[in-house]
Amino acid sequence: MKVYLGDEPVELTGKRPKNGFKWKEDFQFAPVLNTNSKFPNLRIRKGIFLISTLPNVKSFACSTQVLELEEEIIKRKISAKIIHLASDGITSWEEIKKLHPHLKAHGYSLKNCNEKEINTLKTMLGIGVIGSHRLAHGLFAIQDGILISSLIPKQQYGVPDIKKFLNQLQDKKKLR
Template identity: 65%
Template sequence: MKVFLGDMPVELTGKRPKLGDRIPGKFEFQPALNTSNKFPNLNQVKGLVFVSTLPNVKSFACSTQVLDLEEEIKKRKLPAKIFHFASCGKDSWFEIKKLHPQLKAKGYSLQNCPAAEVSEFKNSLGVGVSHSHRLAHGLFAFYDGRIIASYIPKQQYGVPNIKRFLNRIERSMS
């Protein structure tokens, strides 16, 4: 899949999941925000789950995605769990923790994790950036372990349209 960072084309690896798909089982990603537990097997998590992928949590667009997703889900009173995944290291989450201690979402770092697991995760969601360790911006919704919505913005420069993504999910669930 081709996306853009401003005017620059960026090739993504993997395939965007189809509705009803499951992603592979367990991953050993490093806990970085609001948890000391390893990432759970999404196939076994019941209910509504949001997965957010972030290139660099220190950037404005990524930190805004973290904050806006949680605030919008709370405002809509959606009973959901939120997991964020960042390409950058565990220490990169420090600023978000400090500035937004009210956040409840769990965050994980893919840096210094087994390369095969990181590659499998990126490819299963279609958010791996070719020839880079980075993830692309992406939003995914699961219900009882199955994909019910996915959104990988064509324009990666900026914050994904979280309200439109959530509107689509709410329409499909009603």
């Protein structure tokens, strides 16, 4: 899949999964925000999980994505758990923890984790940036182990359209 950083084209690994895709993997990513637990096994977990992928958690766009996603689900009274996955290391999250101690979302770092697991995730969700360790911005809704919606913005500069993503889910009555 081709996305853009401004005018510059960027190729991503894998393909964005289609709705109905079954989560098949269990990952051991490093917990960094609001949890000490390993990444949840989404194959067997019940409920709605919103997966947010972040290329650089220190950037304005990524920190805004973290904050806006949580604010929007609270405002809309959506019963979902948020999981952020970042390309960055554990210390990259310190600023977000300081500025937004009220956040409830769980965050995980992929840096220094098992390379095979990282590549599996990148390919499975279509979010790996070819030639880089970074993830692309993305939003994924998983309900009872099944993908019900996803968004990988064509324009990777800036914050994904979180309101549009959640509107589509609510319009389809997929969020309960």
